Amino acid sequence: MTKNETLEYILTSGVVAVIRMKDPERLAKVVMAIRNGGVKCIEITMTVPGAVEIIAEMVKTVPPDVLVGAGTVTDKGTANDVIAAGAKFVVGPVFRPEVVAVTKAAGAVAIPGCYTPTEILTAWEAGADIIKVFPATSLGPKFFKDVAGPFPHIRLMPTGGVSIDNVGEWVKAGAVAVGIGSDLLDRKAIEEGHYEILTEKAARMVRNFVDAKRSLTR
Numbered sequence: 001m002t003k004n005e006t007l008e009y010i011l012t013s014g015v016v017a018v019i020r021m022k023d024p025e026r027l028a029k030v031v032m033a034i035r036n037g038g039v040k041c042i043e044i045t046m047t048v049p050g051a052v053e054i055i056a057e058m059v060k061t062v063p064p065d066v067l068v069g070a071g072t073v074t075d076k077g078t079a080n081d082v083i084a085a086g087a088k089f090v091v092g093p094v095f096r097p098e099v100v101a102v103t104k105a106a107g108a109v110a111i112p113g114c115y116t117p118t119e120i121l122t123a124w125e126a127g128a129d130i131i132k133v134f135p136a137t138s139l140g141p142k143f144f145k146d147v148a149g150p151f152p153h154i155r156l157m158p159t160g161g162v163s164i165d166n167v168g169e170w171v172k173a174g175a176v177a178v179g180i181g182s183d184l185l186d187r188k189a190i191e192e193g194h195y196e197i198l199t200e201k202a203a204r205m206v207r208n209f210v211d212a213k214r215s216l217t218r
Contacts, residue, residue, distance in 0.1 A: 001067075003107045006088045007129050009041070009067055010109065011155070011176055014209040015167075016041040016091075017202075018071055018159065018181040022048050026190060028061065033195035034184065035066050037202025043091055043179065045071040052081045059086030069109075076102040083108050091159075091179070093134055095123040111157065115139075117147055120154060130155045132179065137161030141173035148174040164205045168212035180205065 001009065010016065017039050021027045031042055042062075044055050051070070058068050069089035070082035076098040079090050083102075089109035092099055096112065103110040104127050113134040114120045120131050133139065136158030144156055158170050159179030170178055184205055189197035 001088060003104075003109060003129075006067065006109050010089065010130070013039070013041050013067070013206075014171075014177050014213070015039045015184075015202075015205055016043050016069070016157070016159075016177060016179045017184055018043045018045065018179050019185065020045050020048055020181070021190075022050065022054075024054065024057070027054065027058075029193075029195050030185060030190060030198060031058070031062060031066065033198035034202040035063065037199040037204075038206035039184065039202040040065050041067045041069065041089075043069045043071040043089075044087075046074075046078060046082075047072050052078075052085050055082055055087050056085035069111075073099055075099065079103055080106070091132055093132075095119055095126075095128075097126050100126050100128055113159075117151070120147065120156070121151065124151075124154045130157050130177065133158050135160035136170075141166075141169045141175075144170065144173035144175055164201060164208060167205060167208045168215075171209060171212035172216065178209070 044051050070087040071091040073079050073090050073092050079099045079102040083106045090103040091111040093113040095114050100110045109129045111130045111132050112123045112128050113132045114123050137160040155176040157177045162178045162180045163183040
């Protein structure tokens with residue numbers, strides 16, 4: 001995929017699953033379960049031991065319709081490492097200009113984390129492709145509506161506070177995509193091996209996202 005194709009894939013898919021797992025066998029099952037439900041953008045965070053190696057292995061083994069990216073990237077060395085491992089998009093909890101620069105130079109999609117309107121505009125002007133608003137839990141969908149007033153051209157993606165049931169609120173408020181972790185990746189279901197629950201949750205998540213997007217064009 002080219003960078004533009006990667007960006008379009010994220011925007012069309014709409015849902016990025018934020019995964020923090022170190023068990024490779026369970027991780028593979030989780031990825032396949034949510035992929036079968038329609039969630040095909042996977043973010044492996046750097047808080048997972050051996051995350052770079054996990055990304056490199058996933059890139060080789062996942063189906064071609066699964067897009068693998070890296071999360072919690074806060075320095076350019078790590079950005080270089082995850083892109084070399086095959087990550088197609090790089091997500092940060094904060095905005096680091098050098099991370100955005102390295103990511104763009106490598107032809108990957110840059111998604112830095114921002115919290116304030118000043119940070120959002122600064123990151124966008126530095127070349128970010130999508131702005132991850134984090135922690136969105138503290139701000140809520142109304143913040144997205146307010147920011148869309150002066151910045152209708154900036155692509156915003158909430159992470160934190162997004163659930164299967166409220167995803168539509170975020171989309172209607174202006175989110176172009178969403179990041180979701182625990183509400184999608186049911187810990188109890190994973191521990192008990194009930195991966196079909198994850199597939200069902202992923203399908204509901206995607207359905208709610210798509211329905212909300214469609215409602216905007218009516």
